[in-house]
Amino acid sequence: MTNVYSLDGLLVFGLLLVCTCAYVRGVPRLREWLLREKRGVWGVCYKAAVIGTRLHIPVSISCVLMAFYVLVVK
Numbered sequence: 001m002t003n004v005y006s007l008d009g010l011l012v013f014g015l016l017l018v019c020t021c022a023y024v025r026g027v028p029r030l031r032e033w034l035l036r037e038k039r040g041v042w043g044v045c046y047k048a049a050v051i052g053t054r055l056h057i058p059v060s061i062s063c064v065l066m067a068f069y070v071l072v073v074k
Helices: 007-026 028-034 041-054 056-073
Strands: none
Touching: 007 028, 007 041, 007 056, 041 056
8 A cells, every 4th residue: 555645655645646647638528517616726726737648658667667666677
């Protein structure tokens, strides 16, 4: 289990947030419902979705590296 209060737990949480929001952006009905606000709490999801779609290669590489770290190293 990863701890949210450690640095690697925060990195895992951030990567999961970016990947989930990027996936939600690809689904039309969910995009209209969740990503229409660009400010506030839902704005964080919108910005994470933009990061996930524009930087999809570095995000995917970092997901693979973090999975290796959590499964093998830790």
